[in-house]
Amino acid sequence: MATIANARKQNVIDSPPVTIAYEHPWVVRFAHWVNAVALLVLVGTGLQIFRAFPSFGPKIPQKNLIDVPKLITLGGWLGGALQWHFTFMWIFVASGLMYVIYQLATGHWRQVLFTARDIKGVWPMARYYFFFGPKPVVDAAYNPLQKLAYTSTVFFGVISTLTGMALYKPVQFWWLAWLMGGFHLARIWHFLSMCGFLAFIPGHLIMVLLHGWNNFYSMVTGWKRDPEYVE
């Protein structure tokens, strides 16, 4: 006890105390990083798979929609990409479910779910983020723009999973394929849900670089230094 007391004394002399908040429990951080890796793999291999038939039209005549550069794909070839895709889809869904179930069980979803009340706060926050507006008062754990971003990732996750199921098993999950307007459209929805993620990821990373080192840190250790809701 004496040594602990001494050490404590030392620290006080060395540096003032810091305010910290435990923001992200282990489940959330674990799910976040596993999901991030899985998403990277699924997008990279998904683009490789798309290269095999880069069109949403008929096979004959085939009109290619876009030429996906080989450089940004993963898996090497169609078969390799499918192996990665069919492996990481489980990891993606498992980590996604882990997060969603945890949020529901703890009630934390209320803090991050984007609702109608958040709509009016999106623009001021965006303005502040892009350096042409004052900083809005932050009195919640997440600001409206964050809520929109994080809620949309769950939405894209659900859509990409359901559309993926319809594509993977259009006969067994015929009702899913039917809900989506058939196999053909399911493939388009699956692609668009990836586009949703592709829209989110750069914004997310830029925000972390510009404003969110503390946020990044708290997604690693859970503890956030000087949280903005404590001025």
Place this chain on the structure above:
Amino acid sequence: MPDDINEEQKPPEADPGPADQSDAHAAQQVPEDAATHEEVAAPAVLRTTGPAGEPVRSVSAAERRRMNRRELLKLIPVLALGAFAVPKLREPLLNEGLHLSDWVSGKLFGRQRLAQTFRDSDVVAFERFPYNYYDVADPGVDLERWTLTVEGLVQRPGDYKLSQIQALPKVTQNTRHVCVEGWDVIGSFGGTRASDFLRSIGADTSARFLEAECVDGYYESIDMGTVLHPQTLFCYEMYGKPLDRGHGAPLRLQMPTKLGYKQAKYLDTIRVSNVLRADKRGYWEDQGYDWYGGL
């Protein structure tokens, strides 16, 4: 969170020597260390808890480092994903993933669940039904002398003429042909139910697989559940005409519950079996496609 964190931060860090034993209440009455203390004690708190519901705390820098380190260590399990980056582990892991997917696919398969069938007006024009082959479009089958060789767990193995297969009830169906590449076409197919033919020759339908070898060297193997599916055909007609050479004349597999690469063309030999040779699961499967290939 464990209690020790609360405990350790409770005593005011600025409290020197003997006052160490004093509680927070006593500390607030000591004005000497107010400089650092007040920042902590009286912030303009908008909220007092983080998103996880944990109270905001004030700790020493060293304590913060210690707490961070401990939480960081808890994330070590994430590094397990790094196994996919190790070349030696990658292939076995991906094979496991593929096996899991195939296993689930087999469980999901409804033996009597039918693939959607379409009206004649939904069928794509014959010219727009792609010819897909891995080697040559026409392996030069001698259609006059062609027979289907049947081997394995059947009571009457041997060579069967096309006419013997055609003598069984004919089924025609307009179904979707889905390629692993992502394209699909609705075509018109006619043939004999695989289950009818296999039963007519006394095949052991409790066996696990039907293997197929083709004139062009292609080979495939299908799970018996799919083989016995009512829409699985030994197909000898497309669009009401005998199968042409590009589409696999004289006989091919046609299964609307499977991807295109499973639907072997130019059938030469079929074998009912319980064991698959590791390097003979299927031409594309042996290179990495998933074996089940089910829709």
